Amino acid sequence: MSFKVTVLPANREFTVEPGQTVLDAALAAGIVLPYSCRNGTCSTCAGQVLSGEYDAGPAPARILDAADLARGHTLLCQARPSSDLVIEAREVRMADDIVVRKMPVRVLSLEPLAPDVMEITLQLPSAEAFRFQPGQYLEFILKDGSRRSYSMACGQADEHRVRLHVRHMPGGLFTSRVFGVGAEPLKPREILRIEGPLGAFFLDPDDPRPIIFLASGTGFAPIRAMVEGMLARGDTRPATLYWGGRRPADLYQRALVSEWQSQLPGLHFVPVLSEAEPGDGWTGRTGWVHQAVMEDVPDLSGHQVYACGSPAMVEAARRDFVGQCGLSPEAFHADAFTSAA
């Protein structure tokens, strides 16, 4: 049996077919709600059910606060209705010419950026343009049907090419191939299958509030895409990039950020290390990257935040920025890695 879902405050309606999740049905109807992992691990798709019955699945109890659960918050990528629903969720405006497609891609090059970070450049089919919003991701569809998600680390597909930043996850099916460790190495010219662009993590072009970019590790990739998008548009909104890692090598493209700053005078950069050692010669900030933001900007009520990194970092930032620093919940935009390797 199918059910009707009404999304407030936009007052949009769509139908959920049997077996579909609320998020999948919304996307199929052209209504883009915030989402990232689609597997119940990142909480980006959290929304409030105002009325109606549904099967939430086990994920919300694992990752949402008890207080939010009690208010009817759930993960829309997991929720399956058993009656008509009224939900409250933010709608994301997606450019009209963005089409999600599956396609073959060719590996053009693999370039190490750090001991455990590889930049992969992919050649896309030239028949059609691959348009995406800077900050979106693509998924590799592996031979066993499993998928791996990576953000485009570029503002657009120049000459039908996109870049990705892949961190080595020891023992992982895909990243072991990328790093040629314990598996047949991925080689230039190899053909892979992807689906994309996906995700709702991109800059709101009309929000004039100063931007805080918050990244940990390779969460830098979609932020790089967003800043390249700003450079291309001549977008001079004030922005500060907080990039956190454990050791200096984790902040693998710091020189590039300096280049951006020469073209975007309103862009500030705060690198932060959580495990700096005396031999690193590190004289910059230390500690948790989201706490550096809170130290510098204790009142975030006039800001917008774009956060990408581990689910733990993203969730801590969401909780503390909104709960302690007055950030408006709708001003927190996030993309969180999932653990598949």
Ligand code: FES
């Ligand atoms: Fe639903 Fe990540 S938990 S998109």
